[in-house]
Amino acid sequence: MRVVGGIIGLGLGLAYAFFSAYFFGAMPAGTSVAALAPIVGPLAPFLAPVLILLQVVATAIAMPLAGAMLVWLLVTLLLTWAIYAIANAIYVASAAFTASSSIPAVTPLAPPAGEQFFLGIMIGAAAGINAVFWLLAGQLPRTSFTPPYVAWNFILALTALIPFLAVVAAISLSRVYQTFVGWFGILMPYSWLATGVGLLLFIITLPIALGQSGAAALRFDFTTATVELSINLSAISGFSGGFSLGNFTFLMPGPAMQTPFNAPGLSSHETGHTLNTAVLGGAFLWVNAIDENLPGRIGRNSWGEMLAESHFPRPGFPYSPLWTA
Numbered sequence: 153m154r155v156v157g158g159i160i161g162l163g164l165g166l167a168y169a170f171f172s173a174y175f176f177g178a179m180p181a182g183t184s185v186a187a188l189a190p191i192v193g194p195l196a197p198f199l200a201p202v203l204i205l206l207q208v209v210a211t212a213i214a215m216p217l218a219g220a221m222l223v224w225l226l227v228t229l230l231l232t233w234a235i236y237a238i239a240n241a242i243y244v245a246s247a248a249f250t251a252s253s254s255i256p257a258v259t260p261l262a263p264p265a266g267e268q269f270f271l272g273i274m275i276g277a278a279a280g281i282n283a284v285f286w287l288l289a290g291q292l293p294r295t296s297f298t299p300p301y302v303a304w305n306f307i308l309a310l311t312a313l314i315p316f317l318a319v320v321a322a323i324s325l326s327r328v329y330q331t332f333v334g335w336f337g338i339l340m341p342y343s344w345l346a347t348g349v350g351l352l353l354f355i356i357t358l359p360i361a362l363g364q365s366g367a368a369a370l371r372f373d374f375t376t377a378t379v380e381l382s383i384n385l386s387a388i389s390g391f392s393g394g395f396s397l398g399n400f401t402f403l404m405p406g407p408a409m410q411t412p413f414n415a416p417g418l419s420s421h422e423t424g425h426t427l428n429t430a431v432l433g434g435a436f437l438w439v440n441a442i443d444e445n446l447p448g449r450i451g452r453n454s455w456g457e458m459l460a461e462s463h464f465p466r467p468g469f470p471y472s473p474l475w476t477a
């Protein structure tokens with residue numbers, strides 16, 4: 153079912169990204185909805201209300217392009233969250249969920265088909281969005297999406313097929329494949345919605361962390377291409393634990409929190425999020441971060457947490473078998 157969802161998701165992701173590109177390209181000049189018709193054909197009547205709504209909001213925010221990007225981000229997050237919530241509900245209700253968090257551990261059960269279908273949708277959509285982002289980068293500063301694209305960018309667009317292969321369970325479970333996913337995640341434009349913020353936070357906090365703990369604050373995981381920084385920010389936050397921002401992960405309050413990258417523990421859980429971001433996109437990570445922290449929520453039962461936990465599952469933590477069966 154994951155493969156079926158993946159193929160449908162790939163189509164949806166390509167369509168969504170192309171539509172978004174049209175929206176961005178047309179917005180600063182002030183577009184007419186009629187101009188949309190020849191591009192989306194019979195879908196125009198259905199998409200027109202969406203475009204009008206987006207235009208109204210973007211126009212209201214004085215800065216057209218920045219406004220449009222904000223609206224796009226919001227819409228993308230909401231769509232991602234809708235799929236996230238459905239898959240989350242299906243998985244938590246399944247016997248596989250109960251079995252995955254049992255102590256002592258029991259034989260893993262097959263995950264429910266519905267959850268796997270939506271997992272495929274998310275992986276496929278992210279691959280489609282990554283591919284289109286690369287294609288478009290190949291013809292900047294033009295904003296239309298008419299061929300030909302720059303050959304180099306076409307090749308880069310094809311690299312989105314590497315994370316897409318995670319729709320095949322036998323492939324996603326391979327440690328060798330996971331290493332490719334981690335490294336290729338850096339090349340995925342959609343991942344930079346998370347990794348970009350991670351890089352910024354890393355640059356700001358690196359001197360502080362090095363001052364506190366020296367070189368012990370900094371580690372690099374070659375198996376997922378993740379930079380891990382251990383830092384004490386108790387002056388502004390009492391948070392203890394870890395969080396991921398794409399290919400950058402952060403542990404608090406210091407190096408004592410570090411665990412091996414290839415065994416169950418906090419560090420490998422966070423690099424599980426790195427892999428998630430590469431195949432599911434940056435929006436997925438932000439939805440994960442919000443969802444797991446909602447009031448009354450059991451964080452570890454949030455779908456993104458269970459997918460990350462499958463990297464190296466800890467006893468008693470539920471997981472959905474994306475990275476380990």
Ligand SMILES: [Zn+2]
Pocket residue numbers: 421422425456457460
């Ligand atoms: Zn987590």
